Amino acid sequence: MTDETNKTTGARARLSRRGLLIGAAGSAAAAAALPGAARAAGMAPGELNPDLSYPFYGAAGQAGVMTPPQRYVFFMTFDLTTDRRRDLQVLLARWSGAIAQLMKGETIGQVEPSRPDAVGFDTGEALSLGACGLTVTVGLGPRVFTGTYELAERKPALLRALQRLPSDALRPELTGGDLSLQACADDPQVAYHAVRDLARIAKETGAAVTRWTVMGFGRASAGKGQATPRNLLGFKDGTRNIREAGEFDRHVWLNEGPAWQRGGTFQVVRKIQMHIENWDTDRVSDQNAVFGRHKLSGAPLTGKAEFDTPDFAMKKPDGAPVIPDNAHIRLAAHENNGGIKILRRSFNYTDGINQYGLLDAGLLFISYQTDPAHFEALQQKLGAADALNEYIAHIGSGLFFVPPAPREGSYIAEGMFAT
Amino acid sequence: MPRPDVTRPILASVGFAALLAFSQGGAAQAAEEGSPAPVVNGAAQVAITLTGEAGGTCALDHAEAKAGPVTFTVTNRTATAITEVELMSGSRILGEKENLAPGLAPVSFTVTLGGGSYEVYCPGAKVETVAFKVNGAVATPTGATAAILAEGTKGYARYVDGMVLAMVTAVDRLKADIDVGDLAKAQAAYARARPFYERIESDVEGFVLPGFKPTDNAGNLDYLIDMRASNLDPAVGWHGFHAIERDLFRDGRITAGTRKLAAGLQSNIARLGKLVPGLTYRPEDLANGAAALLEEVQSGKISGEEEAYSHIDLADFAANVEGARQAFAFLEPGMKKIDPDLTARVDARFAAVDKLLEGYRDPTAIGGYIRYTAAVKAADAVKLSKAIQALQEPLSRIAEKVATAG
The missing domain is CATH 2.60.40.420 (Cupredoxins -  blue copper proteins)
Incomplete structure (x- = not known):
């Protein structure tokens, strides 16, 4: 797996034709040598590179998992509206072709058709914006694998509905879905356009309609080579995230089961509302105790620098643990969870102001793992005891199987239809 | 094939x-x-x-x-x-x-x-x-396919003419019930007249009375017949169905003003009754008209804006869909030759919408469907909208096909 999965990192980022034409950067070799794709394009860190693009087709996992998190996400789930197997095949094939176009920064068809009675294939709002590092990742929900589509036998062994977890406050309208699209890009309009036009294809083929969606910003989980970003509580998030290819192979990518599942992974999505105003009026020492870290530096309360390993045994003079028993990082740490690690690829979101006049915002938590039970085990613990629970609520949820990337000439999950 | x-x-x-x-x-x-x-x-x-x-x-x-x-x-x-x-x-x-x-x-x-x-x-x-x-x-x-489609447009024209004729009669009835001051009968007559307009709305829009500029609402027949409270032109005032709806359902009384409104509506509907039978349609007019009726469902009915006082929005909804379905049905023989796959997809989505609407039928209610109250809207608007969206996308591809059919 390692050789293949490596290709989905930023090292696989390439310059588009346009990038080469305007001489924006050095060689592809330079691009491959640096983890930060923006830097590879000869740009200052943090500068937007519209020509950054990732390949859709490949021999390993889909893009958008190992890819260094982009700045924005547009995540959407869909309900299947057909009982015909072929409609599902056509949808996955049309989506795959369209995603391949979009990830190159190209349209999915005519914007202004020459025939006056035609409707545009592509809605046009991303014209000339570039690919902006777009990745679109397709997930399959449990209901795909039913007798309706003659796919009951093809269900990934570990796919099922997530179990009910402590502190769940899930709203039905923000939960579930038969298909998921995670579109990430450095320009929000590029991500929006991708999902919008893919949703049109879903409806046009008669296969699916939209269910729930979240637009996220400010990548809230670090990838390899990225400085750790902050969530809306102001704390660094993802300091101990999975970064190395070996960890991906162990904790993210499936390497057994039928061939069409290998290189796949399970996607857990949670919409986590934050009680922003209450948090903002909480004294900083309590905030630090809730996380178990210092807000500014990100250092564990037992250390001095962000990447210092937390010392969960360290006690204060009065005998109490320095990192409290119910601190977020203690409960989530792999040392305290039998070595369980999950890849977090979350984003912040806002829905404006809620019916009570409070800021309606939070975290679109997205994780990838080899087994949904790994997320459940962690959340079982966090949901029951996390000091953070006073300030958050899990209001939306979804679980999807993310098949590996298709090879050119094929489409997402084509292998599961093989008879 | x-x-x-x-x-x-x-x-x-x-x-x-x-x-x-x-x-x-x-x-x-x-x-x-x-x-x-x-x-x-x-x-x-x-x-x-x-x-x-x-x-x-x-x-x-x-x-x-x-x-x-x-x-x-x-x-x-x-x-x-x-x-x-x-x-x-x-x-x-x-x-x-x-x-x-x-x-x-x-x-x-x-x-x-x-x-x-x-x-x-x-x-x-x-x-x-x-x-x-x-x-x-x-x-x-x-021109076999084109001929089949052309035949369909003639059939559709007969359908529209029939609707207009029925609408004239239904509005005559409404005016009569208003004139005698029978509120309950007038309310029922209102609900019976509305669907005729909603079925063919895309064909009867856009008429301007002689002597008026196109931008003057005082001569815009659609404005005079179907304007809602949300889009009033103060210079012209409120006329037509929805002003009558306000009197009958919000105020619950028939006044001299209501009678005047009914007389105005009757005369404007009678004008439509004379204008429409001469109309001819191209195949793409049917397809674009069907798409426009579904836009009406999305923008006016699912929001509950259309029938803000009578709450018979679901009856209007069903009438818009019925009108779109009729237009499609008259294109269907030609469409099956051009693109049987798309035809089947549109058919399936119409069937899904019909099935959904079936659940709201109530023969005892005015308009034949349950009242579209705030509670019904809060619970079901998303479901209704999604069923229409799923129909709109495939349906929107038809106009191009029939316009270029050989």
């Missing part, structure tokens, strides 16, 4: 020059100049292959065929930018395949072609049109 219109050649005695080239071998991609497509089971076989090469390539294995049935088999190997292939004669589509994407099994369509020049159109390819030549007797186009 049902096929359009180009006639079978009567004589097969000409156009054999192409046979001279039979011995050429062939590279897979390039069309073989002068080599006619081989005939299997009476139909010439042409393979169209789509690849991602050179920014999207649409290649034919044979650029010409003998007059008669021709089967085009389309395989999308790696072309992510191409999802459709059409066979064109001038600006007319003779046959097509859509939903082409890499990885899917090859699909084919068969057309009977007379001698002449055709084009294979592959929107999204670097070179979008590829010439295709047929040798043999020149066909006299009978």
Whole structure:
């Protein structure tokens, strides 16, 4: 797996034709040598590179998992509206072709058709914006694998509905879905356009309609080579995230089961509302105790620098643990969870102001793992005891199987239809 | 497979020059100049292959065929930018395949072609049109599909005329009930009259009374008949159905003003009754009209804005859908020839909407459907909207097909 999965990192980022034409950067070799794709394009860190693009087709996992998190996400789930197997095949094939176009920064068809009675294939709002590092990742929900589509036998062994977890406050309208699209890009309009036009294809083929969606910003989980970003509580998030290819192979990518599942992974999505105003009026020492870290530096309360390993045994003079028993990082740490690690690829979101006049915002938590039970085990613990629970609520949820990337000439999950 | 219109050649005695080239071998991609497509089971076989090469390539294995049935088999190997292939004669589509994407099994369509020049159109390819030549007797186009569609538009015109006639009668009834001051009867008569307008709304919009500028609402028949509270022009005031609805359902009384409104509505509806029967429609008018009716459902009914006082929005909803379905039904015989797959998708979505609406029927309620209250809206608006969205996307592809049908 390692050789293949490596290709989905930023090292696989390439310059588009346009990038080469305007001489924006050095060689592809330079691009491959640096983890930060923006830097590879000869740009200052943090500068937007519209020509950054990732390949859709490949021999390993889909893009958008190992890819260094982009700045924005547009995540959407869909309900299947057909009982015909072929409609599902056509949808996955049309989506795959369209995603391949979009990830190159190209349209999915005519914007202004020459025939006056035609409707545009592509809605046009991303014209000339570039690919902006777009990745679109397709997930399959449990209901795909039913007798309706003659796919009951093809269900990934570990796919099922997530179990009910402590502190769940899930709203039905923000939960579930038969298909998921995670579109990430450095320009929000590029991500929006991708999902919008893919949703049109879903409806046009008669296969699916939209269910729930979240637009996220400010990548809230670090990838390899990225400085750790902050969530809306102001704390660094993802300091101990999975970064190395070996960890991906162990904790993210499936390497057994039928061939069409290998290189796949399970996607857990949670919409986590934050009680922003209450948090903002909480004294900083309590905030630090809730996380178990210092807000500014990100250092564990037992250390001095962000990447210092937390010392969960360290006690204060009065005998109490320095990192409290119910601190977020203690409960989530792999040392305290039998070595369980999950890849977090979350984003912040806002829905404006809620019916009570409070800021309606939070975290679109997205994780990838080899087994949904790994997320459940962690959340079982966090949901029951996390000091953070006073300030958050899990209001939306979804679980999807993310098949590996298709090879050119094929489409997402084509292998599961093989008879 | 049902096929359009180009006639079978009567004589097969000409156009054999192409046979001279039979011995050429062939590279897979390039069309073989002068080599006619081989005939299997009476139909010439042409393979169209789509690849991602050179920014999207649409290649034919044979650029010409003998007059008669021709089967085009389309395989999308790696072309992510191409999802459709059409066979064109001038600006007319003779046959097509859509939903082409890499990885899917090859699909084919068969057309009977007379001698002449055709084009294979592959929107999204670097070179979008590829010439295709047929040798043999020149066909006299009978315009079979176009004729079927034209017949459909006549049938639709009769449907619209019937609706207008019924609407005139229903509004006469409404005025009579208002004149005698019977509130309960007037409310029921209001609900009976509304659906006639909603079924054909897209056809009766846009009439301007003689002597008025198009921008003056005082002469805009649609404004005078169907304006809602949200879009009033203070200079012209409120007329028509919804001003009457306000009196009957919000205020619950019939006043001299209500009678005046009813008289105005009656005379404007009578005007429509005279204007509409002369109208003729093109096939794309039916398709665009059906799409416009579904836009009406999305913008006015699901929001509950249309019938803000009577709450018979679901009756209007059903009437809009019925009108769209009628327009589609009159196109269906032609559409089945042009694009049976799309036709089936639209059919399935209409059926799904009907099934959904069935759950709201209430024969005892005014309008025949449960009142669309704030509670019903809060609970079900999303479900209703999604069913309509799922119909809108495939339906919106029809106008282009029927406008270019051969």
